[in-house]
Amino acid sequence: MASDKLFIQTLKGNQKDRVPFWFMRQAGRYLPEYMALRKEAGSFLDLCYNSDFATEVTLQPIRRFNMDAAILFSDILVIPHALGQDLAFQVGEGPVLTPVNNIEKLEALSKDNFHDHLNPVYQTVSNLSKKLPDHVALIGFAGAPWTVATYMVGGRGSKDQAETRIMAYQDRETFEQLINLLVDVTSEYLIRQVDHGAEVLQIFDSWSGSLPADEFIKWCVEPMVKIVQNIRAVHPDVPIIGFPKGAGAKIKNYIKKTRVNAVSIDTSTSTSWVRDAVQPLCTVQGNLDPIMLVRGGAPLERAVHHILDHLKDGSHIFNLGHGIIPQTPPENVKMVSDILLSYRR
Ligand code: 1CP
Numbered sequence: 578m579a580s581d582k583l584f585i586q587t588l589k590g591n592q593k594d595r596v597p598f599w600f601m602r603q604a605g606r607y608l609p610e611y612m613a614l615r616k617e618a619g620s621f622l623d624l625c626y627n628s629d630f631a632t633e634v635t636l637q638p639i640r641r642f643n644m645d646a647a648i649l650f651s652d653i654l655v656i657p658h659a660l661g662q663d664l665a666f667q668v669g670e671g672p673v674l675t676p677v678n679n680i681e682k683l684e685a686l687s688k689d690n691f692h693d694h695l696n697p698v699y700q701t702v703s704n705l706s707k708k709l710p711d712h713v714a715l716i717g718f719a720g721a722p723w724t725v726a727t728y729m730v731g732g733r734g735s736k737d738q739a740e741t742r743i744m745a746y747q748d749r750e751t752f753e754q755l756i757n758l759l760v761d762v763t764s765e766y767l768i769r770q771v772d773h774g775a776e777v778l779q780i781f782d783s784w785s786g787s788l789p790a791d792e793f794i795k796w797c798v799e800p801m802v803k804i805v806q807n808i809r810a811v812h813p814d815v816p817i818i819g820f821p822k823g824a825g826a827k828i829k830n831y832i833k834k835t836r837v838n839a840v841s842i843d844t845s846t847s848t849s850w851v852r853d854a855v856q857p858l859c860t861v862q863g864n865l866d867p868i869m870l871v872r873g874g875a876p877l878e879r880a881v882h883h884i885l886d887h888l889k890d891g892s893h894i895f896n897l898g899h900g901i902i903p904q905t906p907p908e909n910v911k912m913v914s915d916i917l918l919s920y921r922r
Contacts, residue, residue, distance in 0.1 A: 584645040584714040585776060588816035588838050588860055590892050596885065597645035598917045599716070600910065601841075602900030603638040604650050608907060610637050621666040622658075625651050628700040635705055639713055641907065642914040645894075646714045646777065647705065649770070651698050653720030653781060656762060657729045659694035660686040676732035678744055680751045683758075691762055692769065699773045706774025717775030719767055721782035721821075722759035722800040729755065738787045745796060760800045764807035771812045779818040779841070780804065783899075786823015786843075793827055794834075801835045818862060822899065832858045844898025848887035856891035864898040865913070871902065873909040881916055889922050 580586075584597040605611055614634055618624040625631060635650040654672050658664040663675040677683055692699075705715050719725075728734065730741040730752075745752045767778050785797040805817055820841035821831050828840055832855070842851050842863030855861055869880045884895065895917055901910070 580714070580776060582645070582712055582714045582776075584894065585816060587892060587894055588777060588818070590860060592892055592922070594921045596889065596893055596895050596917060596920060596922070598895035598914070599644040599646040599648065600638075600897050600901055601648075602902075603642075603644060603648065603910075604634045605901060606903035607901055607905040607910075608637055608641075621652075622664070625655060626697045628697045628704055631697070631701040632704040632708065635701070636708065638910075639710065642910055643918065644713070644914065646716050647709055648716040648718060648779070649698070649702055649705065649775065651701070651718075653718075653725055654728055655695060655698060656719065656725055656759070656766060657686075659691045660688065660758075660762065661690070662686060662729060671734045672728060674728060674732045676740075677729045677755070678740070679748070680754075683751060683755055686758070688758075688762060692765070695766060695769075699769055702770050702773040702775050706776075714776045715774060716777045716779055716818075717767060717770030718779045718781060719763045721780050721785070721797065721804075721819075722756045722763060723788070723796040724782050724784045725759055725763075726752070726755055726796075727784050738784050742787065742792075745792065756796060756800055760803050760807075764804050767804070767808055768811050771808070771815050775815075777816045777818065778808065779820060782819070782821045782824075784823075785821040786825070790827060793821075793824065794830075797821055797824075798831055798834050801831070801837075805835050805837060826854075829854060829858065839892075839894065841896060842898065846898075848884055852887050852891060856888065856893070860892040860894060861888060862894040862896045864896070867897045867899050867902050867905070870897065870909050870913065871905050873906060873912070877909060877912065878916065881913055885920060 587597050614630055615624055618630050631650045635647050639647050665673050667673050727738045727741040730744050782797050816838040818839040819837040822843045839860035842861055844864055844866045851861055869877050
């Protein structure tokens with residue numbers, strides 16, 4: 578039986594009076610209760626691999642703000658970690674990995690321990706599916722192969738993903754082998770999340786905006802087509818949200834080819850263009866500027882209404898254009914949540 582949760586109904590294209598909402602990175606450093614648990618856990622990765630703590634951190638923003646969906650607390654980089662790549666999160670620096678940038682290093686990765694390594698994540702999903710309030714949907718997630726590959730090859734975050742683009746253009750065969758591996762393991766990982774109780778999946782391609790059009794098709798669209806097919810072969814009804822950040826107008830072709838149920842829209846995309854060109858194709862999720870959420874006050878209120886006014890006549894889930902940043906005052910998140918809870922189309 579299809580769920581009657583507002584979030585899931587909206588993803589199926591059935592609009593209701595209220596616009597459902599959640600925020601990317603809704604659990605995180607802007608919340609004092611998150612900081613307290615993170616300190617207790619030790620490191621960020623310890624938090625991700627401790628199912629009790631990860632469950633609690635996922636629930637924290639729901640208690641404060643009553644969103645329509647909770648997103649599993651984990652990170653996109655647990656996949657390379659589960660393949661045997663070294664990973665650490667250094668304070669102030671973000672993730673640091675030993676680069677996998679040639680065939681020898683790629684062949685040193687192994688799937689043997691993959692699901693065992695990720696077992697705590699599956700356990701978190703199971704816990705959450707029992708603990709969430711009845712009306713709140715559970716989102717599982719993974720990074721898209723291109724975005725995960727940029728960290729695996731570069732060994733850290735970067736502004737332009739240059740090292741990974743060089744490998745993709747120069748050593749196409751090895752890079753394709755890496756992407757194919759990621760397609761396989763990401764599909765399996767997401768299928769297991771649904772097996773354990775995830776009701777919706779979101780796939781983050783945060784760095785798809787750095788590729789020219791035909792490379793975007795090769796490294797972002799085609800892998801995503803396969804992942805969606807693999808998931809639907811096992812779980813035909815689970816709604817899938819794609820987030821090809823920075824794709825601009827290429828998002829239309831992304832939707833047509835991948836056949837996702839919804840797309841997340843980044844902040845730089847105009848809401849009137851989304852209404853006219855994207856919303857007729859699928860449900861859209863977005864796209865408040867996370868920096869406006871830091872600003873607060875009347876400008877924030879106006880920005881929220883601008884998005885609602887433009888997208889209310891089509892299938893819409895309110896969200897940010899990217900994740901909440903640590904400087905965000907929780908009371909601003911509360912203000913936006915309260916507007917959305919009382920808003921009617
Ligand atoms: O506590 C801390 O210091 C760690 C900060 C943090 C958090 C809270 C990181 C490190 N990851 C996360 C959680 C996280 N990451 C979630 C949890 C669920 C939620 O949304 O509440 C999700 C979905 C992610 C996904 C993620 N991790 C992405 C894709 C989405 C996006 O933001 O673009 C990416 C690119 C990462 C990599 C990552 N994780 C963390 C850092 C600092 C980075 C690097 C970002 C960069 O390169 O700029």
